[in-house]
Amino acid sequence: MALLRRLALPLIVSGVGLVLAVWVGTQELDSIEQRQLNGATLLEKIVEHLELAAAASVVVVVLAVSLGIVLTRPGTRRLAPAVIAVANVGQATPSIGFLVVGAIVAGIGFDRVLLALVAYSALPVLRNTMVGLQQVDRSLIEAARGLGMSPTATLLRVELPLSVPVILAGVRTALVVNVGTATLATFVDGGGLGDTINSGIRLGRDTVLVTGAVLTAMMALLLDWVARGAEDLLRPRGL
Amino acid sequence: MAERAPGARRPRVPAIRLEGVTKAYTGRVEPAVRDLSFDVAEGETAVLVGPSGCGKTTTLRLINRLITPDEGRIVVDGDDVSGAEPDALRRRMGYVIQQIGLFPHMTVQENVATVPRMLGWSKARRGERTDELLATVGLEPSAFRDRFPRELSGGQQQRVGVARALAADPPILLMDEPFGSVDPVVRERLQDELLSLQRRLRKTILFVTHDIDEAVKMGDRIAVMDHGGRIEQYATPAQVLSRPASQFVSEFVGPGATLKALSLTRVGDLEPAECPVLGLSSDPAAIRAAIRRAGTEDALLVDDAGRPRCWVTVEELERRFDALGEAAIAAEATVRRSDDLRLALERMVSTRAGKAVVVDDAGACIGVVELAGVIAAVESLRSHASVTARGREVRPLSPVSD
């Protein structure tokens, strides 16, 4: 029963995928549609999309978690409000604005898209890292220090492990945000499923548009599911 | 030189010494601790007792260097702590924090081995040490070492907290209300276990509590602390109870001081009462003669093994001279030499005889104690403060800080 509940999401997503495949299969596809909706092209777009989202997420985790740690240390804690304000601006700016401004300033391509995705999805990870570290019971830190653990050892062996659940929740949010936002990469020639969706719109081919959109949604749902599993695995035992 | 030989008398060298220590937390005008001076002798248990918020925890944190004093000096084992590397200093002092503070994501074994791990002990040695310590604090190693803190009761968590502080065998223990969050029965047991542990280990312990009874029970010396870390009296438990140095101390000790002091004296310290002791099968005439000779009201009859059976008076002898075994009051109230007077008093007043028989391990009578003896002991405690709990010599009352 628990297993069934656990597998419900991938089963439903597979079902949706199947319906999509059958539906596309029954359509009479013209040459434009055929160029977009063939296995090789779609696979290429999916891989591009995944690469973007994954790379952005990795960069975000490294940057935002480190920043979160720095901003909760005694000496540098004062900087936190300023940094959070900047991160809020990143979150509040429409993502397309980031891409366009980024493209104007820095040109186009994978790296620029990455930069925009990172700026846009850093906040949840940063905020959760800080909240996660701040909610660690002060008395545990007192105990660790009182026993002679160095500040670094206290961070690595007590504070971070105890913040893992909260930090991972932020990472999961960032991942989903990145999958969604990566569709906009197409506007600065960044590739991904945004290409499929955009051609569907531009060429007036609804089948193409729907396929691109549904695939993106499926990807977001599946990644969220995987991340949820990772959260369960990585949560320290004993909590 | 066998320095650590059990029972060896060592000079009273201070293991911890505070000299005029003042600390105000940032943002506070009133210092949490002001001009605090006292020392703890090596191998002794000193208790800091005082109301909540008086600065007890602050004092421990200062000694441990979790915070640094604004003024004054703290010396541990002859070294000024301000010159020491804090982490190394802390590893020489086992610290039991007030909130227990077990790491919830680590097993009991990992918690206990925290300091050994930092000291780079091998895994095997850490495992051995953990098992040894768990047994020491009364937890079956195989049942507990792999549990997580949330799978333990409050009392078990406090035991693990103590084991963790003892892990690297530090010469000094700082214990902040270590038995604060358990019920009275468990607390009593934990206290007894720590006392017997301390008899073996002879650590220098600074023990913090807000409970005067716990202080009296645990301490070789008690520092009664008022707000601002002001020490009102630093003396033996007997002195604090019988000769409070200030209004504050007597109010803090409360109305039961005399009864509390009873727990400091052992039955063995009492003047034994005069009482004829005869065998159950003795001739009534002989019993009567013995009573007359001793000038008492009654005699104690014992069985062949010397175990107390009953008290008989002269009148009872006349009435029921044929059935001595059934006569009068059964001699049920017994105490041992090592029992404290509180227990002896309890036993005495719970029987009509009003006295208790002192027995040895085999249950054989070795003497009798009476209410008068207890009263005399209280009297002498009050006038000299000379009889102390564990046969320690009495030190003069230390001057009250102003």
Ligand SMILES: Nc1ncnc2c1ncn2[C@@H]1O[C@H](COP(=O)(O)OP(=O)(O)O)[C@@H](O)[C@H]1O
């Ligand atoms: N971290 C802190 N910051 C500011 N004030 C504190 C802090 N810790 C304790 N205090 C204050 O210092 C005083 C002494 O506290 P503490 O040493 O914890 O007392 P105790 O352990 O005797 O209950 C109290 O008035 C308390 O409010």
Ligand SMILES: [Mg+2]
């Ligand atoms: Mg306290």
